[in-house]
Amino acid sequence: GAVVSQHPSRVICKSGTSVKIECRSLDFQATTMFWYRQFPKKSLMLMATSNEGSKATYEQGVEKDKFLINHASLTLSTLTVTSAHPEDSSFYICSASNAGGYFYEQYFGPGTRLTVT
Amino acid sequence: GENVEQHPSTLSVQEGDSAVIKCTYSDSASNYFPWYKQELGKRPQLIIDIRSNVGEKKDQRIAVTLNKTAKHFSLHITETQPEDSAVYFCATNRGEGNQFYFGTGTSLTVIP
Numbered sequence: 001g002a003v004v005s006q007h008p009s010r011v012i013c014k015s016g017t018s019v020k021i022e023c024r025s026l027d028f029q030a031t032t033m034f035w036y037r038q039f040p041k042k043s044l045m046l047m048a049t050s051n052e053g054s055k056a057t058y059e060q061g062v063e064k065d066k067f068l069i070n071h072a073s074l075t076l077s078t079l080t081v082t083s084a085h086p087e088d089s090s091f092y093i094c095s096a097s098n099a100g101g102y103f104y105e106q107y108f109g110p111g112t113r114l115t116v117t
Numbered sequence: 118g119e120n121v122e123q124h125p126s127t128l129s130v131q132e133g134d135s136a137v138i139k140c141t142y143s144d145s146a147s148n149y150f151p152w153y154k155q156e157l158g159k160r161p162q163l164i165i166d167i168r169s170n171v172g173e174k175k176d177q178r179i180a181v182t183l184n185k186t187a188k189h190f191s192l193h194i195t196e197t198q199p200e201d202s203a204v205y206f207c208a209t210n211r212g213e214g215n216q217f218y219f220g221t222g223t224s225l226t227v228i229p
Contacts, residue, residue, distance in 0.1 A: 041222075041224075042222070043219045043220060046218070093160065103215055104151075104210055105151075105166070106163075106215070108160040110159065113158075
């Protein structure tokens with residue numbers, strides 16, 4: 001149980017284009033989803049917290065107009081990187097909290113490797 | 118914001134030996150302390166966690182100890198095996214909420 005999927009697993013896009021990443025909880029309802037960014041050999045950096053049906057809360061320094069987050073249902077959150085640039089290339093990972101489970105436990109998706117050329 | 122320091126950044130041990138990774142944090146309101154294992158290119162996997170009302174928790178070869186007064190917690194892996202080789206991250210929650218701050222990671226190599 002508590003499986004989280006992400007799509008796509010890898011994406012290469014040209015500078016200036018937008019990319020959408022999906023995060024789905026497959027077997028549970030997730031009232032809260034989190035989006036992280038991870039640089040090579042670095043830690044996970046929380047970008048934003050996404051609650052179903054409300055606006056996402058962004059961490060300091062994260063541009064909300066550049067990283068659009070939508071959490072339209074209890075099983076799906078999307079991250080759209082708008083007008084992507086090479087510096088946006090990174091590993092993006094989502095996680096989800098099970099609405100019916102332990103409040104603090106997060107289940108992670110497999111990540112999306114974004115490369116902007 | 119929360120500062121979670123993790124040491125060491127790299128650790129090599131002989132198979133069968135023990136490995137210890139330590140994290141310190143600054144938010145006295147944090148009450149949940151998970152440890153994650155991440156293999157290259159894969160998702161972080163929760164391996165053990167501890168809540169603030171407990172000082173120690175053990176699960177087979179893995180244990181976590183927590184000192185809330187000193188604001189540090191440690192991961193202990195005994196009888197290490199090559200498959201334990203990975204990057205390990207500690208984390209704490211922000212205040213009493215469920216947003217995490219992650220440590221900087223420890224790359225563990227178990228030498229056969």
